[in-house]
Amino acid sequence: MRLFLGQRAWVLQRVTALVLLILLALGAATLLTGPSRSYEGWHALATSTHGAVLIVVFFAALCLHGWIGVRDIVLDYIHAPALRLPLLALIAVILFAIFIRVVLTMAAHFAGGA
Amino acid sequence: MRVSIYRFNPETDAKPRMQDYDVAPEAGDKKLLDVLMRLKTMDDSLSFRRSCREGVCGSDAMNINGRNGLACLTSLPGLKEPVVLRPLPGFPVIRDLIVDMTQFFAHYHSIKPYLINNEVPPERERLQSPAEREKLNGLYECILCACCSAFCPSFWWNPDKFIGPAGLLQAYRFIADSRDTATAARLAYLDDVYRLYRCRTIMNCTEVCPKGLSPSHAIERIRLALVRESS
Amino acid sequence: MRARSASAPKFMNLSQIRFPVGAIASIGHRVSGVLLLVSLPLLALALDRSLRSESEFEALRDLVSEPWRALLLVILVWAAAHHVLAGVRHLLMDIGVGSRLSQARTSAWAAILAAGIIALAAAVRWLS
Incomplete structure (x- = not known):
């Protein structure tokens, strides 16, 4: 039954939106101005501890936010359970895989750049 | 013409x-x-x-x-x-x-559109302060014409599960009523991906209400009440 | 009565409905969200390549030299701009800021126009 409570998803959508907004503003400020316009600058920023953590948090929020949004779209337009459930599962798997891919990317470069 | x-x-x-x-x-x-x-x-x-x-x-x-x-x-x-x-x-x-308004009225009845108060009734009517009565303005005037629900995309896609703006405005009319004691149960009933949370604040409801009411505002208040309830 | 309703026609032709500006901003929010989600694997890929080597990093910066890629990027810039602006509008309206109809109409227009202008600026910069 808890699966159908609506509030958690609604709150999470807003919390992830706020996280994304803050990180986007932060990212825009550093990427567009600072030394990270060059490869060395960007590499140093992204492989530093707080840079890597923020990038992972950004993608985590992005995947969660996207999941809630696409789930709403499926709930609105796709009603046949035989289509809806596999579709939701597929999207969840893809989003999770993207997130894992980002974590692996960051881990690889973090180890190399340390 | x-x-x-x-x-x-x-x-x-x-x-x-x-x-x-x-x-x-x-x-x-x-x-x-x-x-x-x-x-x-x-x-x-x-x-x-x-x-x-x-x-x-x-x-x-x-x-x-x-x-x-x-x-x-x-x-x-x-x-x-x-x-x-x-x-x-x-x-x-x-x-x-x-x-056919059958489904529309089924949603209306599902939110229990009547005062719930099991306390012993007073000798005369249940009193309300002017400030408490003021909270019902913009809610009680709804005439259930269905202009709003029938202009709401979320209601078009899920008319059987989403209560729709008219039903939700009516739900908030009783949530906001100081004389009603079933607020918690009313909110618990609405906390559902379909019943309340199909609303995406498109505001088509408020755009077309012939009585100038704002169902989207009522929905906004219900969601905030739910946040307060759970925190 | 109910049996008849099941086979009854419904008027549901979206092209014959006059949508208010808020509905346009809202469907734009949904469409832009889907576009951004579809491009999410590309963003993850870009992140990976940008960290691999200087030449890969520079290659990413030169993406716009190809017109069809620049066009795709302009579309994504619109999607990002509209989604963020319409999203901020919704976040504010959720807590009661600008949720009166007249204000909501104005902010819907503002979000639609600003996203269009931002996309246009990107197009002028990358496509000319």
Whole structure:
């Protein structure tokens, strides 16, 4: 039954939106101005501890936010359970895989750049 | 004046069609409903609901030039011609402009649209301060015409599960009532991906409400009440 | 009655409905969200390549030299701009800021126009 409570998803959508907004503003400020316009600058920023953590948090929020949004779209337009459930599962798997891919990317470069 | 009307007779028509009428409004005709009444005398097969003809009963809701409204409150001057009249979008059509409101009212009844208070009643009425009464303004005036719910995309996609703006405005009318003691149960009932959270704040409901009410504002308050309830 | 309703027609032709500006901003929010989600794998890929080597990093910066890629990027810039602006509008309206109809209409127009202008600026910069 808890699966159908609506509030958690609604709150999470807003919390992830706020996280994304803050990180986007932060990212825009550093990427567009600072030394990270060059490869060395960007590499140093992204492989530093707080840079890597923020990038992972950004993608985590992005995947969660996207999941809630696409789930709403499926709930609105796709009603046949035989289509809806596999579709939701597929999207969840893809989003999770993207997130894992980002974590692996960051881990690889973090180890190399340390 | 040219009026183009959605016609469907379940006994003879396989599918709906549009029929054009030319009608000359007379001096006393002020509202679209006056023209419809005139058309009814020309063609008595034309079917639509109407009763009070002054925006209180809520029975002549229809889609007028692509927007939902009450025929009796729609002034003739300023109406773009041809005036295209269709039944409320998304509702099953019974005949011409008459739609089946069964589901709409089932949602209304599901939110328990009556005061719940099991405390011993006082000698006289349950009192309310002017400030508490003030909170019901903009809520109690709803006439259940369904203009809002029938203009809400979320309601179009899930009319069987989403309560819709009209039902949610009514739900908040009792949540906001100081005399009602079932607030927690009412909120718990609404905390559902379908019943309340299909709303995406499109605000089509508020755009078309013929009484100038704001169901989207009521929904906003319900969601905030739920956040307070759980924190 | 109910049996008849099941087979009854419904008027549900979206092209014959006059949508208010808020509905346009809202469907734009949904469409832009889908576009951004579809491009999410590309963003993850870009992140990976940008960290691999200087030449890969520079290659990403030169993406716009190819017109069809620049066009795709302009579309994504619109999607990001519209989604963020319409999203901020919704966040504010959720807490009661600008949720009156007149204000909501103005902010819907503002979000639609600003996203269009931002996309246009990107197009002028990358496509000319």
